Amino acid sequence: KNQVEQSPQSLIILEGKNCTLQCNYTVSPFSNLRWYKQDTGRGPVSLTIMTFSENTKSNGRYTATLDADTKQSSLHITASQLSDSASYICVVSATGGFKTIFGAGTRLFVKA
């Protein structure tokens, strides 16, 4: 069964600290993995997209990694800011027809 599991479910960190969010998936055959940021009451916004051959991709203070062998991805946030408080959603797509599976998201709270 195609699944995407994210951990932790929620996370509270102090401003300026780093954090890492995890995503494990069983979607097959793998096409790509995306991380989205969703602010409360807003639509998700894409942070990174990685295909099978890519191991890491950065977008400012956000760095995503992908291990296609273990089917794991992480999103590392460096020097967190209050504006990083949001839900971070891992999305995995399969090849051979449209099949996109969303994770339930990690809710990040950054406190001053």
Next chain:
Amino acid sequence: GAGVSQSPSNKVTEKGKDVELRCDPISGHTALYWYRQSLGQGLEFLIYFQGNSAPDKSGLPSDRFSAERTGGSVSTLTIQRTQQEDSAVYLCASSLAGANTEAFFGQGTRLTVV
């Protein structure tokens, strides 16, 4: 347009009524997606359009839900005989054709069935 536009932004309807939600994708985006997000839950895929055709309708929760897209642009999601469990934020996204293109989301329509 500059981004994906959805209307209305909020809709309150009585149980049993029909509702229509509209999505204007980014100009030139041939792929269009509808998702549903219940309170505190993750995103649930509903339907995908490539042009005017919908190759994947597997996410539609019941036959009360239908969607169409005309002219390869605007899409409407119709929910007939609404139920309280239909209350959610309905999100639309669009992208260029191709599996690895970025999807851009609209702000969503918050539907409340009372």
